[in-house]
Amino acid sequence: MKTVQIDVAIIGAGSAGLPAYRAAKAAGASVILIEGGPHGTTCARVGCMPSKLLIAAGEAAHAASRTAPFGVHIDGSIRIDGREVMQRVKSERDRLVGFVLESVEAIPAHEKLTGYARFIDDGLLQIGDHTRVRARSIVIATGSSPVIPQMYQALGDRAIINDDVFAWSDLPRKIAVVGAGVIGIELGQALAHLGVDVTILGARGRVGPLSDPDIKAYAEKTFSNSFRFEPRAEVEAVERLTDSVQIRFRADSGKLIEESFDYVLVTAGRKPNSDRLELKNTSLTLDLHGNPVFDPLTLQAGTHPVFIAGDANGILPIQHEASDEGRAAGTNAARFPNVVPQIRRAPLVIVFSDPGIAMVGARHADLVPESFVTGEVSFEDQGRSRLMLRNRGLMHIYVDKATRLFLGAEWMGPDAEHIAHLLSWALQMKLTVDSMLEMPFYHPVIEEGLRTALRDSVAALKASS
Template identity: 55%
Template sequence: MSNEISVDVAIIGSGTAGLGAYRAAKAHTDSVVLIESGAYGTTCARVGCMPSKLLIAAAEAVHHASHTEQFGVYTQGPVAINGQEVMARVKRERDRFVGFVLESVEAIPATDKIKGHARFINKDTLLVDDHTKITAKRIVIATGSRPSYPASFAELGDRLIINDDVFNWDDLPTSVAVFGTGVIGLELGQALHRLGVTVRVFGLGGAIGPLTDPELLTEANQLLAEELAIDADANVTHMKRVNNQVVISFKDAQGHEHTEHFDYVLAATGRRPNVDQIGLENTEVRLNNLGIPIFDRFTLQCDDQPIFIAGDANNDIPLLHEAADEGRIAGDNAGRYPDIRAGQRRTTIGVVFSDPQIAVVGRSYQQLQETHGQCGCFATGKVSFADQGRSRVMGINKGSLHVYGENGTGILLGAEIIGPRAEHLAHLLAWSIQQRLTVAQILEMPFYHPVIEEGVRTALRDLNSKLHLGPAMIKHCLDCGPGA
C-alpha cells in the first residue's frame, strides 16, 4: 500500500451525479476526494443524450428533405446520405460536449482527484486499486450504470454492439437489428433507419418507451410501424452469428416465420447500476432484491449510515437532470452530516426523441391506476393531434395527449403524450404540476393562436369537464380559432 489518506467526504464516480456531489460537499468542507475508475466525462456527453441527439438531428434532416411533396415542394432526385460525414459530425460535436465536462474536471485540484476502482473494505474505508486506502467519514456512491443484455447475446462476439459503440463508427453499416423498445432502442433505431440503414426493432411485452396508457401504447405501435419495422412484443425463435452477420428468425403477429440477416445486433435492453463490484457486502447497508442499497429518495441516505447514493447507481430515475439534482442533495448531506435535510425533488419528465416524440410527465397512467384507480379518483382528458391546427399546417399532425386530474381537487397529476413537439409540451405540463395548479387555473393562462400548445388547452378542457368542474366540450369552439 503506497498511500493512506483520511477525508471528510469520498465520492465514488465523476459523472453528472458525482460532480454535482463534489461541488455541494465542498461548500461544507475542503476535505473531499473524487474517485474515478474510467475516463472522465459523463455518460450523457460521451455516449448518451448528446451524441444520440446529434445522430437524430442528421436523421431528421434526411426525413424532412425526403417529405416535402405534401407542401407542393419537390427536390431533384433522392436525398444522398454520406455516412462518413454523418458520423464525423457526430463524433466532432460529441467531443466538443465532452470537452466542456473535462474543463470542469480539470478545474478540480489534483489533490482532490484519485484514479482507480474503489471498493468498500468496511463502512468507512475504501481501497482504490492497490495503491490508496481512504478512510472517509461520509461516502457518496455515484458509480453510474452500464448497458445490460441477456448472456446469450455475448455469443455474437463483435457483431453485438451497445449504444456506446454506435458513436465510434466511422461510417454507417448496412443493417442493424435493435433489441429493446425503450428510449435508446427507439431513438437509435428510428435514426439509423432514416439514415438509410436497414433496421428491425424487436421489443418484449409490448412496451413503447415510458408509455403506460393502453390507448397511447396502441397508437404508438401503429404510428411507429407506419415507418419502422418494429414489433414491441417480438417472438424471436433463433439468433446465431454466421460469419460476419447475425441471422435472426422470428414470427410476425400472424405467426408467419421470417429469417433476416443483419450486420450488427444493437442491445438496448436496459442498464444495470454499477453497484455490484464495489464491496457493498462489507458495509452495513441493506440491499434490495436487485442488490441496490435501500435509500431515502429525498435525502439519498442509505439506511441510517453515513453513505449516500445518487444518479443512475440508485436505479430510481436514470436521467441527467435527476442525476444532477441527486448529486447536489447527496453531496450537500454528506458535507453537512449529521444534519441531514430533504432535498427538492422535481416533477418527473421523461422524453423520447422519436418521431412523433413521446413524453411522460408527473404521475403516469399506471401509477395513478395503483394509487387512484380503485376509488375512481382521477379522470383523463384527451386530444388528438390529427386535426389540431398548427400541427396540421406543419404536416406533423399525428398522435395524442392524455392529461390526468384528481377528482375533487381538480389538480393536474400527470400526462402521457405521443405527438408533435412533446418535449416542449412536457415542460409546460411539468411546471404546472410542480406548482400544484388545478386544471381550471392552467386554463386561465394565455394560449396564442395558432400554436401546438392549443392542443394542451383542448385536453385540459376535456379533463375539466370530466372532473365536473367545467362545461362540456364544444367541438370547434369559436373562441379558440379554427383547428385549435
C-alpha cells in the same frame, strides 16, 4: 501505500458525482473525487448528447424527404453519406466532452484520484494499488452499464450497445434493435431516417415509457410507419455468421421469422455499476442484486454515512435527476448526521422521436381508477400541426375529480418536449385545470392542442359530477 483522511469521498465523476463534489465543498467539507473509468459523463460521451446528434441528422434527412406536399421538390435522390454523418456526431460529441473534461481538470489535484475504488471496510476505500482513503461519509455515484442478456453475448462484436454506435465510422446496412424502450426507439428511428433497414424487437408490448393503453397503441401504429416494429416479439435463437447475425423470432401474429442483420443493438436496460466496489466488505444491507438498500428520499443507505446517487441507485436514470440527486447526496454527506430528504422536481420524461413522446407527473398505470378524468386531444386536425404537416399525435391529460388538480399526462405529438416543460411547471406549481386554462395561449400554435385537452377534461369533470 498512501492513506488520505477526508470528510467526503465521492466515487464516480459523472452526472451525479460532479454535482455531489461541488455540493459537498459548498457545505464546507473536505472532499476527494474518485474516478476509475473515462471522464466526461455518460450523457456527454455515449448518452443523451451523441444520441441527439444522430437524431438531428435523421431529422434532417427525414425533413428533406417530405417536402413535396408543400410544393417544394428535390430533383434527384437524397444522398446520405454515413461517414459524414458519423464524423459530425463524433466531432461534436468530443467537443461537448471537452467542456466536461475542462471542469474536471479545474479541480485541484489533491481533491481527485484516478483508479477504481473498492471498500476495505465501512469507511475505508482502496483506490487502485496506490491509495487508501478513510472517509467520514461516502457518496456512491458510479453510474450504470447496459445489460446484455446471455444469448447475445456469444455474438461477439456483432452484438453492440449504444456506446458502440457512436464509435462507428459509417452507417450499417441493416440492424436489429432488441428492446423498445427509450434508447431503442430513439436510436432505431434515427437510423431508419438515415436509410438503415431497422427492425425493433420489443417484448410485452412496450413502447418507450408509455403506460396509457390508448397512447401506447397510437405510438405503436405510428412507429410502424418509420421502421419494422415488432413490440411483442419473442426471440427464440440468435447465431453469429461470418459478418452478420441471424435471428429467429416469433412475431405477435404467431409467425416464425428468421432473418439476418449486420448488427444487433441490445437496449435491454441498464444495471448499477456496483460490481467493483466489493460491498460485501461493509456492513451495508444489500438487496438480491448486491446493491445497497437505501432511502429514496434521503439517498442514505440505512443509518450509514453512505449515499447512493444517480444511475447507481436506479430510481430515475435521467441526467437532470442524476444531477439533482448528486447535489442532495453531496450535501447530506457533508452535513451527516443532519440528513434531510431531497425535494424532487415534477416527474418529466421525454423521448426524442418523431413525433415526440412525453410523460409528466403520474403515469396512467399508477392512477387510482375512478379518481380522475381524462382530457384528450388529437393532433391530426390541430391547426398549427396540420399547417406544418406534422399532424400526428394523441394526448391524454389526467385531472383529479375531487380537487381538479392536474395530475399528469402521457402523449405522442409534435413539439412534445416543449409542451412537457409547460406541464411539468404546472404540476410543480400544483395548478388546477381551471388555473391552467387561465394562462395565455397564442394563435396559431401547437400548444392550442393542450388547451383543447384541458377543456375536454373540464367537460369530463362536469359529466362525472
